[in-house]
Amino acid sequence: DIQMTQSPSSLSASVGDRVTITCRASHSISGYLNWYQQKPGKAPKLLIYTASNLQSGVPSRFSGSGSGTDFTLTISSLQPEDFATYYCQQSYITPYTFGQGTKLEI
């Protein structure tokens, strides 16, 4: 299985901050990397697909980059509604695997 490792596991930030979350794959996954946001009691929501493509309806302050084994999710200016847990996920090969999550807190 491809292991996905996110860093940091938790992050304290303030409204207006620029935040970067990193995801590393144990093997190259080309650009098959997706990012999700999950709020308490809710299903995950797709933010970014294939590393850098913004899902329809997602604010442009979210962006993704990377290829191979190293990927980043950047939020350019944190808004109150962005405080949540973020997961990366590889769709290069089954079994699809997720990172352990990054909890973004105030």
Place this chain on the structure above:
Amino acid sequence: QVQLQESGPGLVKPSETLSLTCTVSGGSLSSYYWNWIRQPPGKGLEWIAYIYYSGSTNYNPSLKSRVTISVDTSKNQFSLILSSVTAADTAIYYCARDLNWFELWGQGTLVTVSS
């Protein structure tokens, strides 16, 4: 718009079989992969399996011996069966539509394994 809704028992006894159904409304099962994903309370996400609308399947090897996924296009539903459950199978179970990314999710259903 297309919506997914999981249904099934919220409580299953150890060693018994968990059965869940995902109903797709507002759209067709055709031309998509349909997935089950689970999340133990307070923990991360685990992909379980997918099924293509035509019936081809793919399972997570960690669960493969206990999992069956099936599709009923006439009812616009797909289902999950997980046998011989233990407390470790307690989780929120989500169904999701797959375009090589999980772009549409159900709200999830909590299944607790307990006697």
